Amino acid sequence: MTEKQTRTKLVHAGTRRSQYGEVAEAIFLTQGFVYDTAEAAEARFIEAGADEFIYARYGNPTVRMFEDRIAAVEGTEDAFATASGMAAVNGALASMLRAGDHVVSARALFGSCLYILEEVLTRYGVEVTFVDGTDLAAWRAAIRPDTKAVFFETISNPTLEVIDIEAVAKLAHAVGALVIVDNVFATPIFSRAKDQGADVIVYSATKHIDGQGRCLGGVICGTRDFVRKVAEPYLKHTGGSLSPFNAWVMLKSMETLDLRVRAQAETAQALAETLEGHAALEKVIFPHLPSHPQYDLARAQMAAGGTVLALDIKGGKAGAFRFLNALEIVTISNNLGDAKSIATHPATTTHQRLTPEQRAGLGITDGLIRLSVGLEDAGDLLRDLQTALAAV
Numbered sequence: 022m023t024e025k026q027t028r029t030k031l032v033h034a035g036t037r038r039s040q041y042g043e044v045a046e047a048i049f050l051t052q053g054f055v056y057d058t059a060e061a062a063e064a065r066f067i068e069a070g071a072d073e074f075i076y077a078r079y080g081n082p083t084v085r086m087f088e089d090r091i092a093a094v095e096g097t098e099d100a101f102a103t104a105s106g107m108a109a110v111n112g113a114l115a116s117m118l119r120a121g122d123h124v125v126s127a128r129a130l131f132g133s134c135l136y137i138l139e140e141v142l143t144r145y146g147v148e149v150t151f152v153d154g155t156d157l158a159a160w161r162a163a164i165r166p167d168t169k170a171v172f173f174e175t176i177s178n179p180t181l182e183v184i185d186i187e188a189v190a191k192l193a194h195a196v197g198a199l200v201i202v203d204n205v206f207a208t209p210i211f212s213r214a215k216d217q218g219a220d221v222i223v224y225s226a227t228k229h230i231d232g233q234g235r236c237l238g239g240v241i242c243g244t245r246d247f248v249r250k251v252a253e254p255y256l257k258h259t260g261g262s263l264s265p266f267n268a269w270v271m272l273k274s275m276e277t278l279d280l281r282v283r284a285q286a287e288t289a290q291a292l293a294e295t296l297e298g299h300a301a302l303e304k305v306i307f308p309h310l311p312s313h314p315q316y317d318l319a320r321a322q323m324a325a326g327g328t329v330l331a332l333d334i335k336g337g338k339a340g341a342f343r344f345l346n347a348l349e350i351v352t353i354s355n356n357l358g359d360a361k362s363i364a365t366h367p368a369t370t371t372h373q374r375l376t377p378e379q380r381a382g383l384g385i386t387d388g389l390i391r392l393s394v395g396l397e398d399a400g401d402l403l404r405d406l407q408t409a410l411a412a413v
């Protein structure tokens with residue numbers, strides 16, 4: 022059979038039918054599974070077959086369908102589904118690292134990712150070196166012969182720095198280090214992270230994969246060996262597994278993932294182009310705007326600029342708050358990738374924990390707004406944003 026295209030995989034890959042032949046994927050809302058005999062229980066604990074399950078923390082048919090579907094789309098051998106994006110980030114790192122190991126990480130990270138690298142791993146004796154992720158010389162200087170892993174967000178939150186996956190992977194692989202990427206902003210649709218050299222690709226499924234703001238979830242994609250022999254034992258024993266109900270929501274959402282994300286990215290591109298140069302804006306940051314510092318890399322690495330833009334509003338916090346409070350369609354919240362457009366003020370919310378110096382170092386100004394573009398009509402969104410900018 023020829024390899025199917027992404028849209029086909031998003032609808033069909035990983036489907037497992039029960040004896041009833043249901044069309045829509047079934048939710049196996051069960052934590053346990055019955056064995057016909059004591060001998061069968063013993064055998065399953067020695068080695069479970071592909072259609073044999075033991076306990077939902079270890080695996081569940083609905084969860085397995087989601088894992089197989091996302092692995093098919095991402096192009097990795099396997100995937101392990103987790104209770105949230107953070108369970109996936111923590112699971113990918115903590116499962117493979119031990120005291121004395123060295124990790125190099127980009128500094129521009131989602132706050133909870135920074136917490137894991139800066140506060141959790143170091144507490145267990147892992148040494149972490151932070152670098153400016155866009156500076157290849159800094160990666161080269163920080164990666165050592167004993168470096169076990171590198172970690173970065175392929176597009177950083179919220180300032181949308183683009184990291185050269187291929188170049189960093191080449192440096193990491195030269196010393197045998199694993200390349201672990203948080204790929205949320207690239208989405209499974211625009212990602213080619215595996216081909217570009219990422220070994221382990223992590224998503225918060227809470228974002229575009231659900232895409233409708235309902236469930237937390239996450240996933241770790243990688244080789245079968247990494248997923249089943251490294252990540253799974255850690256996650257199934259420490260409790261980070263995805264619930265079957267949430268897996269079912271994610272499975273159904275994946276059917277429309279390509280359509281949704283492409284529509285959102287198209288609107289995001291149009292809004293970025295139209296708003297750039299507006300009198301109330303210091304700047305518009307969007308990876309596929311020619312003014313983006315890594316425009317050429319962003320074009321080479323991603324088929325679209327993504328669904329999120331950053332607007333630096335004139336007048337600092339006061340200007341940003343006047344803008345937020347004047348929005349009618351766009352909601353003030355902190356999810357992203359949702360069907361509803363969402364605006365966030367990182368300096369006072371998601372990145373409030375950082376010192377002003379740390380925020381300045383990451384380019385998070387007091388006027389910065391992260392705008393996640395939803396599925397509303399592009400013209401309506403543009404008018405909403407322009408009206409709010411007039412209020413600045």
Ligand SMILES: *Cc1c(COP(=O)(O)O)cnc(C)c1O
Pocket residue numbers: 105106107108110131133134174178203205206225226227228237238239
């Ligand atoms: C949201 C997010 C996470 C965490 O995901 P949760 O599902 O909220 O745990 C991790 N990394 C990035 C880049 C994110 O945007």
